[in-house]
Amino acid sequence: MTITTPKGFKASGVTAGLKASGNPDMALVVNDGPLQVAAGRFTGNRVKAAPVKWSQQVLTTGALKAVILNSGGANACTGAEGFQNTHATAEKTAELLGCGAVEVAVCSTGLIGEQLPMDKLLPGVEAAAAALSADGGEAAATAIMTTDSVAKNAVVTSPAGWTIGGIAKGAGMLAPGLATMLVVLTTDAVIDQPLADAAIGTACRYSFDRLDSDGSMSTNDTVLLLASGASGVEAAADEFITALTDLCKDLGKQLLGDAEGSTKDIAITVSGAATEDDAVEVGRCVARDSLVKTAMFGCDPNWGRILAAVGVSKAPFDADQVDVAVNGVQICKAGAAGDSRDLVDLKGRAVAIDIDLHNGAAAATVWTNDLSHDYVHENSAYST
């Protein structure tokens, strides 16, 4: 149940030798049509990797034949040589598929600031093209993993007869403006490009854009949607947007659950906000607060830290009105102590922080993780 579940797609995952571990590190996803509709979203970071710059350019056509992806190197902060390497990767892929380079998006993930070893990567493109198959989606999901402990796949199927599939990677550097991730979404629904673009925009807004694992925004985030139309069934816009959003939320939760060193998946729901943007901003302030995150790691329902984090936001509220519940216990009422913190059970992985600003009718949920010893351990020794 992956990106090759929808009709009209082939995929592969192979080992080019980019990773010291010898694990698979190149993936290829091909859309055999009849449609080649495509849409995408990219990192909000102003330092963009070469493959992001390339893919943004080629996506202006609204069509893609294929996506070539590598782990084992981000190709970010690599100058003109890095961009030429991305271009060469797309050219090689296009040559093997019999299409133009402008029909090939490129995604890379791994360490920033190192040139990709093209002597290994280009033979890897050949191997990936040779390995393409109608059930290669899971191999592709595996090949894009970096510090991920499990591959991430998801599928939703419409009773109308079309299907959406997705793969994702990402286990750190997860923050607003997309999380650090590569995501490829495929569908056999018959949709036009404006609907593809609207759907991926809405889906990202309510899923990946509300994931803030560690406040760090990546240089390589890419989410691509490819539509083959191979089901022959035209999708209703509302149903398609909802289904794609649900699928992206599913993938987002898989990313959250696999975040580096995390022991908690924390859903911060802010209600009573004047606007949805206010609710998201307050949620992010709490999601990014190291003292809240370490308290959650310590199973400590320290609501004072939550209120202090809310106070950093620019959203309008009255500090003497704010309620906070943790896992259903109303430990802060009207800005002061409420029910006993001893009633809060924080032993499980899932944590719900509910904040009511009592300042309006808008609400939003932002997801984050705790800050643990293992997070520090994994990230203090990544590039060495």
Next chain:
Amino acid sequence: MTITTPKGFKASGVTAGLKASGNPDMALVVNDGPLQVAAGRFTGNRVKAAPVKWSQQVLTTGALKAVILNSGGANACTGAEGFQNTHATAEKTAELLGCGAVEVAVCSTGLIGEQLPMDKLLPGVEAAAAALSADGGEAAATAIMTTDSVAKNAVVTSPAGWTIGGIAKGAGMLAPGLATMLVVLTTDAVIDQPLADAAIGTACRYSFDRLDSDGSMSTNDTVLLLASGASGVEAAADEFITALTDLCKDLGKQLLGDAEGSTKDIAITVSGAATEDDAVEVGRCVARDSLVKTAMFGCDPNWGRILAAVGVSKAPFDADQVDVAVNGVQICKAGAAGDSRDLVDLKGRAVAIDIDLHNGAAAATVWTNDLSHDYVHENSAYST
């Protein structure tokens, strides 16, 4: 060499029993004049502790006789009862000193969300008043410590014949808009209130406001300056502002050096910015990035993470122009790899990250710490 070094001040530090540890937890600082000039700065957090609200109010007169401080409880998020407790503390202090409550500022630090035990605190005020002495500054510095491992004192003396002294506490929740700190500054210089206010504003701007240990902004930050005029020497404005700024930078470095669980003091200097505000914003983006901070803990000069953090800022720059040096080694040139990262020595506590945006002539330095196992340990078990 502390706040009782300038003439005209008495201070004390005593144990009221607010801390489970039995360590000193109440301090009193009294200005015996002839002047009672005062100025202050407070947390930028919109959730303000009761003593912050009180002290902001009484400081509108521009004069203070005394400051009463307690550790062992922040009196933040404590509602009307909390504010009444602050008021009662000021009243009690005023009664013992023979002045009005409006001449007494109150500072509290400790856990948010708990009411102070007034049955212990008010006798503590009596004990503090009884213990006042002309060399009680260091006892006061000790009594305001929370997770601090050492008391923080500083003094600067002008050849003109006046002196400034300072004490500070703070070892976490250090972030822009003041760091989590209580600071009391005293001087025997003859200055008027507008100069006191201008001096504390400039001093905070270039010291505490540029300290960002962990991105968390406190509810209780307070910096107070009391001028007794007891030296009889009128201070030149420029000299006084410079001296106060230097003293606050000294205290700021003491806070940084004692930050919870830290192993590195990191000075992030951003140059080539269009404006000083841009330079500060870029510095803060880097200072708050968990992946940069964990890399520094791991002695890993991972400049890609630094560039990714710069890219999150809104300051104008061209990603292909940015240079980054770590401890003097130019590991990133024009947005790509420069000298070998193997040349960077990160074994010491002091780390210098120098970022040149090549986009203007403004510069600023922001100070932060690394993110370590001990930070997670100390903050995952603070309130329990």
